[in-house]
Amino acid sequence: MQGFSTLFYKEILRFWKVSFQTVAAPVLTAVLYLLIFSHVLESHVEAYPGVRYTAFLIPGLAMMSMLQNAFANTSSSLIQSKITGNIVYILLPPLSHLEFFLAYVLAAVVRGLVVGSGVLAVTMWLAWPEFKYPLWILAFALLGSSVMAILGLIAGIWAEKFDQLAAFQNFIIVPLTFLSGVFYSIHSLPAFWLGVSHLNPVFYMIDGFRYGFFGASDVSPWLSLAVVSGTVVVLAAFTLQLLRTGYKLKH
Amino acid sequence: MSVAIRFSAVKKRFGELEALKGIDLEVREGEFFALLGPNGAGKTTLISVLGGLTQADSGKAEVLGSDVQRDYRAARRKVGIVPQELTFDPFFTVRETLQFQSGYFGLRRNHAWIDELLEQLGLASKADANMRSLSGGMKRRVMVAQALVHKPPVIVLDEPTAGVDVALRQTLWAFIQRLNGEGHTIVLTTHYLEEAETLCNRIAMLKQGELVALDDKAALMASHSARVLSLRLFPDVLPAALQPLLVSQEGGAYQLKLDDCGTLEAMLATLREAGVAVQDMEILKPDLESVFLDVMGRKRG
Ligand SMILES: Nc1ncnc2c1ncn2[C@@H]1O[C@H](COP(=O)(O)OP(=O)(O)O)[C@@H](O)[C@H]1O
Numbered sequence: 406m407q408g409f410s411t412l413f414y415k416e417i418l419r420f421w422k423v424s425f426q427t428v429a430a431p432v433l434t435a436v437l438y439l440l441i442f443s444h445v446l447e448s449h450v451e452a453y454p455g456v457r458y459t460a461f462l463i464p465g466l467a468m469m470s471m472l473q474n475a476f477a478n479t480s481s482s483l484i485q486s487k488i489t490g491n492i493v494y495i496l497l498p499p500l501s502h503l504e505f506f507l508a509y510v511l512a513a514v515v516r517g518l519v520v521g522s523g524v525l526a527v528t529m530w531l532a533w534p535e536f537k538y539p540l541w542i543l544a545f546a547l548l549g550s551s552v553m554a555i556l557g558l559i560a561g562i563w564a565e566k567f568d569q570l571a572a573f574q575n576f577i578i579v580p581l582t583f584l585s586g587v588f589y590s591i592h593s594l595p596a597f598w599l600g601v602s603h604l605n606p607v608f609y610m611i612d613g614f615r616y617g618f619f620g621a622s623d624v625s626p627w628l629s630l631a632v633v634s635g636t637v638v639v640l641a642a643f644t645l646q647l648l649r650t651g652y653k654l655k656h
Numbered sequence: 657m658s659v660a661i662r663f664s665a666v667k668k669r670f671g672e673l674e675a676l677k678g679i680d681l682e683v684r685e686g687e688f689f690a691l692l693g694p695n696g697a698g699k700t701t702l703i704s705v706l707g708g709l710t711q712a713d714s715g716k717a718e719v720l721g722s723d724v725q726r727d728y729r730a731a732r733r734k735v736g737i738v739p740q741e742l743t744f745d746p747f748f749t750v751r752e753t754l755q756f757q758s759g760y761f762g763l764r765r766n767h768a769w770i771d772e773l774l775e776q777l778g779l780a781s782k783a784d785a786n787m788r789s790l791s792g793g794m795k796r797r798v799m800v801a802q803a804l805v806h807k808p809p810v811i812v813l814d815e816p817t818a819g820v821d822v823a824l825r826q827t828l829w830a831f832i833q834r835l836n837g838e839g840h841t842i843v844l845t846t847h848y849l850e851e852a853e854t855l856c857n858r859i860a861m862l863k864q865g866e867l868v869a870l871d872d873k874a875a876l877m878a879s880h881s882a883r884v885l886s887l888r889l890f891p892d893v894l895p896a897a898l899q900p901l902l903v904s905q906e907g908g909a910y911q912l913k914l915d916d917c918g919t920l921e922a923m924l925a926t927l928r929e930a931g932v933a934v935q936d937m938e939i940l941k942p943d944l945e946s947v948f949l950d951v952m953g954r955k956r957g
């Protein structure tokens with residue numbers, strides 16, 4: 406337990422010491438997206454009846470920022486430790502695989518939540534995103550960040566160089582997040598792309614999250630909850646197995 | 657006395673390369689043990705197996721009775737390893753680094769021991785400095801402190817003095833000797849053979865993944881290298897009868913092999929009969945370096 410809490414705290418401190426890059430910068434990016442897209446599209450798009458496009462966009466951008474930062478936290482921490490070699494100081498102590506897993510993932514979830522709250526705190530003054538069901542909001546924030554934190558852990562374990570990690574991010578994470586309905590309601594898509602979107606777990610994270618704000622969504626929030634929780638469970642089991650076998654961390 | 661470290665038939669390959677070819681080795685509790693061998697012999701690989709950083713292909717390793725794979729949490733609590741590579745986390749200060757390391761071992765309130773480590777290793781004035789700002793020697797000291805935060809009964813140092821200044825070597829060895837005196841088992845690898853010779857009481861030598869020598873220091877030195885008798889003669893001619901014993905001839909002195917002191921009498925008699933006077937005489941004791949070269953050379957091919 407002490408081992409877990411120390412590693413968790415260390416991971417938190419690691420991003421907090423450089424919070425200008427790890428928190429302030431992504432919040433600023435999200436705000437810029439919002440200003441530009443809402444300026445261009447506000448008068449053209451109405452995703453849900455009675456919801457302004459700017460308001461509609463806010464939860465999507467908040468979720469996207471959370472997901473990207475949760476992924477960045479685990480993956481960059483691990484790859485840096487592997488490349489500099491200081492991962493030995495984590496591997497030599499008697500930390501269990503579960504402690505290792507939980508510490509990295511939860512610290513990344515915290516970063517996701519801090520960034521997401523930052524995005525909401527700044528953008529809600531531009532358009533009020535209602536906050537109808539706070540528990541749904543929280544549930545999807547936690548689960549969505551967890552999924553990406555675990556994917557970041559997998560990527561960090563797998564990658565041996567920074568460019569491999571960048572490839573994982575550019576070819577898997579970015580497409581999944583952009584093609585998930587951050588900027589639009591997927592009901593506006595042609596049937597084929599609608600079907601494809603339904604295969605993307607990130608779609609369910611954003612749709613469920615948005616339901617918490619407006620009480621309206623493309624699919625039932627219960628379905629989204631089931632899909633996202635299921636994804637967490639499967640990825641967690643897979644990652645714990647990787648850690649148990651020492652894949653790429655031990656020779 | 658019980659066994660601190662036991663390797664049983666440990667094998668490890670890296671692709672085509674057999675880094676460890678079945679190592680059987682025991683280090684007893686309380687020993688100051690040297691693991692010697694040229695670069696690439698497999699010392700670091702063996703230590704990595706002990707720390708669980710590398711999984712052996714077969715065989716097993718134990719620390720004070722705990723298997724490093726099956727019972728890895730217990731094994732890791734009992735051993736502190738100073739890795740060979742100089743690594744650090746640039747995000748944190750020296751004290752943070754040590755507090756985290758302590759926490760990973762489950763120790764929350766460890767301030768007194770951390771302060772003592774800082775003091776003993778000459779780090780006290782750098783406690784709140786960022787790791788990035790330290791010199792190489794200072795970083796090495798922090799690595800030693802990190803390995804000792806949990807007061808491990810078994811301490812393994814992989815070339816801790818490679819490329820560091822004399823001051824660190826002295827502070828480090830004084831501290832490690834104190835810990836050995838208090839009952840900690842010490843294993844070290846080093847390229848400075850005189851260091852191993854003064855500090856250690858048992859020695860293993862590794863060559864290309866095989867154990868080629870393992871003995872008490874005294875026994876190893878006695879068995880692997882005869883003494884040498886150094887003579888200056890007048891007239892400067894070595895009698896033919898002594899030629900077979902000649903090892904080398906430098907600076908006007910003849911170095912003769914001296915298997916045991918009993919033969920000294922006969923050698924002197926031979927000289928007297930040949931009418932050669934002894935101007936100067938010295939008996940040279942073998943040092944670890946000559947033993948090392950002897951062992952590594954003899955097992956070649
Ligand atoms: N991760 C690795 N991958 C491939 N070869 C390795 C690896 N680690 C060590 N080796 C090789 O194994 C041999 C033993 O290395 P090492 O244990 O570091 O020797 P030493 O510490 O005695 O100098 C060397 O030939 C080295 O190149």
Ligand SMILES: [Mg+2]
Pocket residue numbers: 699700701740814
């Ligand atoms: Mg080595």
